[in-house]
Amino acid sequence: MSAVHALLRQWPSDPRDALPLALWDAASIEAATGGRASRAFQASGLEMDSRDVRPGDVFVALKGEAMDGHKFIPAAFAKGAVAALVDRPVDHPHVLVKDTTEALHALAHYARNRADAVRIGVTGSVGKTGVKEAIFASLDRSSRGAAHRSVRSYNNHVGVPLSLARLPARSKYGVFEMGMNHEGEIAPLSAHVRPHVALITTIAPAHIENLGSMEAIADEKSQIFTGLMPGGTAIVPADSDYTPRMITNARNMGVKVVTFGRSANADVRLIDAIPGANGGSLVTAQLGPGHGNARVCYSVAEPGEHWISNSLGVIAAVRAAGGDLGAAGLALAEMGGLKGRGARHNINVSGGTALLIDESYNANPTSMRATLKALGQTPALRRVAVLGTMGELGEFFERFHRQLAEPITDAQIDHLILVGEGMSDLAAELSKRHAKSLGFVPSFEHCATTKDAISVLGKFGLTNGDVVLVKGSNFMGLGALVTHYTKAAS
Structure with a gap:
């Protein structure tokens, strides 16, 4: 026997090697759902939207109140x-199954149980998608x-089971985002995933219109701990007004609690953060007594204190x-902004290029303040912000906009374009400050729609060295403004 063959015989075995390479086949779907396959097949993916089907996918024909996925079966097969x-x-x-939604749930649980993967659940009012990706x-x-995660913002009652059903059998890790709009939505998602680790990023007044109070938001987010596996870990921000509440909620589940933040008693504690050359930060953190109070130092590519x-x-x-x-330090050093959540684009303008920061996917008072502060720290000849109405604020709507x-004046923004009827309260506040002439107040224009904002920004005229922040709730459609400028630059 050659030396090479001898070394190959010593190659360590991995039980995962015996697991199938295909995501699903006819037999495993039958076993998971109790359904009946019309023929044998193997599939590399699973999709519920016929527009997103790729060759090799199984198309799940879900039925909703207004739409029946069975109508799109020909389109799904036309795409492969x-x-x-x-x-x-x-x-x-x-x-063939009795109910396709129930079958999707069955696929999710089967995929979860067949993969010997550590599962991490992520929720929070702000930052959950970026943290999930990191x-x-x-x-x-x-x-x-060998890691898997939910794509886009697949974080609801359909997206979480679909993401779980896409978990390959050979995965070592699975990372799943969980979101909510109303009370009672997080616990069922956590029950699907059964995470080993559950993280809350922060508590902020997102969806406060539906939840009613910050305490209710903290309690609902804490429901992610109800699905934790025995011996699991709940990770809680240490610097929130609602930290004691979240810790109590977690301990009531009988799980380990780990905190993170600037607080002196945080388990993962910030020691120092130095601004980086490209807008990010060099971070030093202490890991706590459980790890001998070891320190780690790493770079964060994403700008802003929230990162x-x-x-x-x-x-x-x-x-x-x-x-x-x-590996975590390297990943944080290399991460770029996500579409609609901090992606940065150099766009062609008069005399050179301007930087456009795309935060168009979502907005609430906390994320608005964080991104405005980051804009104020970004080197620029002129700072411009296009801000859209924030949704789901209920009785707090007027106050939070005003x-x-x-933070707008603190960021020394030179020009502001306010979009949507809901921004009239902020426009009134800025007008009042102009009248009193107290400190710096930016020039601003208020328009009704994204289409109007594109026109107003065009008339304003971007020039070399400008930085433009685009941020608003998703229903405002400010992504169209980003597309308008980025397509023109490409």
């Missing part, structure tokens, strides 16, 4: 679907591609999941 999950026979390869990048790097806090949560989650902190005047 190999089979469909249906509640009635169709003229295509399929698995945890995934950290674990994917250290596991050499310093986010990074501490990422470090806490990776450590709790048994991941590699060195209160944006302070």
